[in-house]
Amino acid sequence: MANEAFEDRLIHALLLEDLAGEVPPDLTRKIMRRAAAKPLRLRRWLFPAAAAAAAVIGLSWLLLRTAYPAPQLSGAIQVAGGGKPQRGAVLKTGNNSGSVTLGGYCQVTLAADSQITLEGQEHAEQIYLTKGKVSCDIEKKQGAFVVRTDVGTVSVVGTKFTVRLIARKGEEEMGKRKIAWALAVAVAAGSVNVEYGGKLETLSVGPEKVYGANGGSRDLRGFSGQVRGVVIKVKKGKFKFKVFRVIQVWEGNKARNAETLVGKSVWVGPRREDHKRGRGKAVKLHLAFIRKLKPEQEITLEIYNPRGSEFHLLELSKEQRAEAHGEGKEKEDEEKEREKEKDEKGSKLPKKLRGFSGQVRGVVVAKGEKNSFKFKVARVLRVWKNNEARKPKALVGRTVRVIAGWFKHQHGKWRQSELHLAFIKKLEAGQELTLEIRNAEGPYNFQILELSKEQRAEAKGENGEREEREKAPEKKSGTVIGILLNKDKHGHWIEVKLDGQGEVRRFKPHWRGGAPKDGGGLDKEMVAAIKKLIVTNRVRVKWRWEELYRVEAVEVLRPEAKAGAVAGKITARGKHWIEVKPDGDGPVERYLPRWIGGHPRDGGGLDKEVVHALHKLRLGDRVELRWIYDERLRVVAVEKLGGREREEERPRKDKEKDRDLAQELDDAF
Amino acid sequence: MKKETLEVLVKAHQAEVYRYLRYLGADNEAAEDLVQDSFLEAFRSSKAPELDDVRGRAAWLRAIARNLFLNYCRRRRRSPVRANSEYLEQAESFWVTGFLRGGDGFDYVEALRACLERISQKHRHLLRQRYAEGKSRPEMSRFFKMSENGIKSLLRRIRLTLGECIRRRLGREQS
Numbered sequence: 001m002a003n004e005a006f007e008d009r010l011i012h013a014l015l016l017e018d019l020a021g022e023v024p025p026d027l028t029r030k031i032m033r034r035a036a037a038k039p040l041r042l043r044r045w046l047f048p049a050a051a052a053a054a055a056v057i058g059l060s061w062l063l064l065r066t067a068y069p070a071p072q073l074s075g076a077i078q079v080a081g082g083g084k085p086q087r088g089a090v091l092k093t094g095n096n097s098g099s100v101t102l103g104g105y106c107q108v109t110l111a112a113d114s115q116i117t118l119e120g121q122e123h124a125e126q127i128y129l130t131k132g133k134v135s136c137d138i139e140k141k142q143g144a145f146v147v148r149t150d151v152g153t154v155s156v157v158g159t160k161f162t163v164r165l166i167a168r169k170g171e172e173e174m175g176k177r178k179i180a181w182a183l184a185v186a187v188a189a190g191s192v193n194v195e196y197g198g199k200l201e202t203l204s205v206g207p208e209k210v211y212g213a214n215g216g217s218r219d220l221r222g223f224s225g226q227v228r229g230v231v232i233k234v235k236k237g238k239f240k241f242k243v244f245r246v247i248q249v250w251e252g253n254k255a256r257n258a259e260t261l262v263g264k265s266v267w268v269g270p271r272r273e274d275h276k277r278g279r280g281k282a283v284k285l286h287l288a289f290i291r292k293l294k295p296e297q298e299i300t301l302e303i304y305n306p307r308g309s310e311f312h313l314l315e316l317s318k319e320q321r322a323e324a325h326g327e328g329k330e331k332e333d334e335e336k337e338r339e340k341e342k343d344e345k346g347s348k349l350p351k352k353l354r355g356f357s358g359q360v361r362g363v364v365v366a367k368g369e370k371n372s373f374k375f376k377v378a379r380v381l382r383v384w385k386n387n388e389a390r391k392p393k394a395l396v397g398r399t400v401r402v403i404a405g406w407f408k409h410q411h412g413k414w415r416q417s418e419l420h421l422a423f424i425k426k427l428e429a430g431q432e433l434t435l436e437i438r439n440a441e442g443p444y445n446f447q448i449l450e451l452s453k454e455q456r457a458e459a460k461g462e463n464g465e466r467e468e469r470e471k472a473p474e475k476k477s478g479t480v481i482g483i484l485l486n487k488d489k490h491g492h493w494i495e496v497k498l499d500g501q502g503e504v505r506r507f508k509p510h511w512r513g514g515a516p517k518d519g520g521g522l523d524k525e526m527v528a529a530i531k532k533l534i535v536t537n538r539v540r541v542k543w544r545w546e547e548l549y550r551v552e553a554v555e556v557l558r559p560e561a562k563a564g565a566v567a568g569k570i571t572a573r574g575k576h577w578i579e580v581k582p583d584g585d586g587p588v589e590r591y592l593p594r595w596i597g598g599h600p601r602d603g604g605g606l607d608k609e610v611v612h613a614l615h616k617l618r619l620g621d622r623v624e625l626r627w628i629y630d631e632r633l634r635v636v637a638v639e640k641l642g643g644r645e646r647e648e649e650r651p652r653k654d655k656e657k658d659r660d661l662a663q664e665l666d667d668a669f
Numbered sequence: 670m671k672k673e674t675l676e677v678l679v680k681a682h683q684a685e686v687y688r689y690l691r692y693l694g695a696d697n698e699a700a701e702d703l704v705q706d707s708f709l710e711a712f713r714s715s716k717a718p719e720l721d722d723v724r725g726r727a728a729w730l731r732a733i734a735r736n737l738f739l740n741y742c743r744r745r746r747r748s749p750v751r752a753n754s755e756y757l758e759q760a761e762s763f764w765v766t767g768f769l770r771g772g773d774g775f776d777y778v779e780a781l782r783a784c785l786e787r788i789s790q791k792h793r794h795l796l797r798q799r800y801a802e803g804k805s806r807p808e809m810s811r812f813f814k815m816s817e818n819g820i821k822s823l824l825r826r827i828r829l830t831l832g833e834c835i836r837r838r839l840g841r842e843q844s
Contacts (some may be wrong), residue, residue, distance in 0.1 A: 019800035024684035
């Protein structure tokens with residue numbers, strides 16, 4: 001096979017990694033577990049030669065046959081009545097969870113207050129779940145595993161799943177309510193077979209499925225509070241509402257466990273005048289509000305549950321009342337609001353990606369409103385255990401909206417993390433970073449899960465220390481050219497986005513003299529020079545490494561002409577600027593709209609037409625723009641070059657088209 | 670081999686072994702299984718190279734992975750590739766000279782990423798459909814209004830051109 005063919009295979013494999021996100025998985029734990037379960041080797045000296053040794057051989061064989069691992073306990077798990085964990089033993093947990101490893105290949109974790117009985121045999125392990133919940137991680141190709149319950153059985157070969165028993169209110173009998181049990185199964189990897197009611201069903205990765213008695217839950221009876229969620233459907237004066245978050249509970253709340261409302265879909269109707277009896281007139285304003293609701297609308301509501309399973313609106317907010325009254329914006333304005341919201345939210349996530357939780361690498365596309373930013377995912381590095389997305393790797397290539405994480409603070413109130421908000425504030429479009437994100441609420445937003453140590457430091461404003469942690473480069477001095485992205489207002493540093501690499505590097509002036517108390521400080525001339533620089537211009541920076549990148553000289557690279565035109569591709573964009581790589585060999589330049597009018601209070605501002613035109617453009621679009629130089633490169637007019645990139649790429653309708661398109665590749669570079 | 674040594678080996682080389690198996694032709698699931706089997710084979714072997722000899726142990730692990738992949742192909746009715754010893758030896762030779770190039774392949778991957786930025790929007794769209802969105806050839810042929818063979822040839826040509834670009838870049842960097 002020629003090298004060309006191997007190269008094709010190699011590039012195909014690398015594209016699967018880079019674009020399809022099929023990154024090498026971390027198999028350390030599995031490998032170490034399998035290594036720990038390796039069989040004993042038979043030793044030669046255990047086989048004596050004489051005939052009488054036959055009995056010895058037999059005995060030796062009995063002694064030394066492949067030792068099947070005994071159950072191993074860990075955590076807060078106990079054997080009921082004492083004794084060893086063996087077949088027939090009952091294992092239970094109290095307030096904390098614990099786990100048991102069966103046969104070396106079944107890792108079973110019991111949640112708090114759960115109970116199982118060990119059954120089965122070697123390589124066909126089985127447990128009888130009598131109470132609570134178990135999470136199971138089963139190695140492939142080691143043996144079978146079954147979870148048996150009174151409701152049904154779950155059998156697997158190599159997968160991860162959870163099984164829990166739910167106590168539900170059953171029918172009344174002889175004046176007493178029976179407890180009816182339901183079985184809930186959720187598969188995290190692979191698939192399981194669930195036997196319930198004499199039928200067998202294969203369940204794959206996805207949300208929890210419940211088998212068994214349905215009914216209301218005492219935990220939510222008497223709930224009264226504020227929730228956030230999404231409208232699922234609207235029907236005859238009520239609507240189905242999926243709760244993402246319980247923001248707060250009111251004083252009148254009687255629900256035992258309000259948090260169990262999260263993730264549930266409930267019917268919500270209007271408040272009734274005489275709500276205690278469940279009769280009486282529905283509040284008209286609430287009915288009007290409900291009529292205006294649309295499916296997939298995300299809203300915050302105040303609701304309560306007097307009894308049964310239905311909820312009622314408690315109070316509407318000021319905006320909701322205005323909307324219900326019809327005193328809101330005109331239809332045209334409302335359309336614009338929705339368009340703007342849709343634009344900010346970004347495209348809706350497909351169902352296979354909802355519930356994603358993991359670590360990704362990508363680039364900040366643009367900063368958005370309300371402390372959010374758009375982030376284009378280049379790679380999915382890791383997927384966390386609580387991930388619910390069916391195809392997490394399909395996130396690669398998507399641009400998603402990311403917001404600060406929501407956390408419960410004191411008094412049970414939910415707030416966005418201040419640290420995340422500070423971090424988002426410092427982000428720049430075009431910045432490449434690694435993020436831990438998850439989609440927990442609705443089909444639009446991702447929340448930041450955790451910031452790395454460096455990200456937290458940056459958010460806290462310890463940015464000045466960042467350079468100290470940078471590794472010394474191989475070259476200790478040089479000259480670079482790039483776009484001046486940012487500078488300190490006191491002239492203490494500049495940040496330059498270097499040509500070609502896209503790397504953003506910070507440069508500081510040299511330190512002159514000794515300690516500050518002895519008159520030492522940053523090079524005054526350089527500080528003064530930095531103060532005069534105007535950001536977004538291209539600059540040439542001569543630098544030297546002395547613990548940090550030190551700027552020795554900086555020169556603004558102004559264009560020769562005062563005006564011109566350029567055609568090229570948008571490589572980065574922000575709210576009111578774009579970076580364009582011209583066709584051919586020219587460098588990337590950043591363009592902003594002109595400032596028209598004077599001070600903002602006198603009506604001055606950025607050229608609205610150009611701002612509007614820039615908002616319509618996307619990363620990767622080809623554009624032609626006219627510019628002038630006025631301290632910075634300013635866009636006077638911009639036009640998207642739509643459709644075909646080059647004339648010769650025009651598709652034809654006959655069979656020759658295939659060959660023609662293939663031929664174009666010769667010119668691809 | 671001690672378990673601690675195995676853990677060090679796994680953490681250092683599992684990504685490369687996985688990538689190597691995908692390059693040889695294993696699919697995602699098979700590669701995961703074979704990676705595990707390779708390290709367990711290494712664990713049981715008495716011929717492990719010294720931990721200091723990074724290249725030596727990487728080559729040794731690749732050799733184990735190759736043999737296991739060959740057995741895997743022979744056991745299957747429909748093998749992913751026409752695998753035989755000669756094919757695998759040539760594949761190994763290209764991996765060392767064409768991909769690793771005395772390092773760990775990082776330069777090659779970076780060059781590929783840089784070359785991906787340079788291809789036209791239409792071809793990037795094609796690659797995205799095939800790899801990121803996992804569309805099948807019939808689906809792509811309907812979308813781009815081309816024959817299935819046309820799509821296949823076009824993708825191959827794109828990869829070929831990426832290969833040329835990568836070699837040019839790597840050649841430039843070396844000089």
